[in-house]
Amino acid sequence: MMNRIEFQFSDRLKKGEKLFIPYVMAGDGGLEVLGGRLALLEKFGASAIEIGIPFSDPVADGPVIQQAGIRALQAGTTLKAVIEKIKEVRKLISVPLIVMTYMNPILAYGIDRFVCDLQQAGVDGCIIPDLPIEEEEMIIHQLEEFGVELIRLVTMATPKDRIIKIAEKGRGFLYTVTVKGITGVRNELDDSLSSFLKSVKEISNKPVIAGFGVSSPEQVKELSQDCDGVIVGSKIVDLFNQNKINEIKLLMESSLVSEEVI
DSSP states (O other): OOOHHHHHHHHHHHTTBOEEEEEEETTTTOGGGHHHHHHHHHHTTOSSEEEEOOOSOOTTOOHHHHHHHHHHHHTTOOHHHHHHHHHHHGGGOOSOEEEEOOHHHHHHHOHHHHHHHHHHHTOOEEEOTTOOGGGGGGTHHHHHHHTOEEEEEEOTTSOHHHHHHHHTSOSSOEEEEOSSSSOOOOSSOOTTHHHHHHHHHHHOSSOEEEESSOOSHHHHHHHHTTSSEEEEOHHHHHHHHTTOHHHHHHHHHHHOOBOOOO
């Protein structure tokens, strides 16, 4: 049986569409705005939505998302409160929801309780950037039992044999990091990125989604030529912070690339 991520992505890709996953920081602007932002992003064409959990030591995040996390923490946002808010608004959102967090908050929350609460809130997937595959045993069985997909990451520095090993796991998508570093807006993409994405596509039997440093329609279209879609984080977070809702709409609508199905 397909999970919601598999079903939605398979359906869109069969139609020749490219996937677009926007990222929001839960609690930035107040937790009460999260439901409205999720609804807007779905309305603008999101294939799924990544929801960041604010954390004091976000090792994979660049300055824009770090500042959003600080604002959220200063507003009193907690992991428990985010999950409760997702559960409250889930009935209004039909696209897959994917939580992005780190192991320390999960351990503090309690692994079993965390996974159970995610499932009850209607969360479909979880991204944990500081969890290597060698240490997945601490949480993977709980995630599989409750049907919450662990989304794994590969980078341009990941050896090919390790990419093969990672790509064999799970049923969601393969998060392919497009920069050598943390998240954040980049004006230019790495020259070797195209060949890297093509090589990962050849290896993976799941959708390959590019993320980190993607900030413009031009970059989205360029990257989407070599993979199945993109994740856009810092740009979306920044535009929400400036209340530039129409610019988010224009970014997403101009970035959703369709191809003629042959």
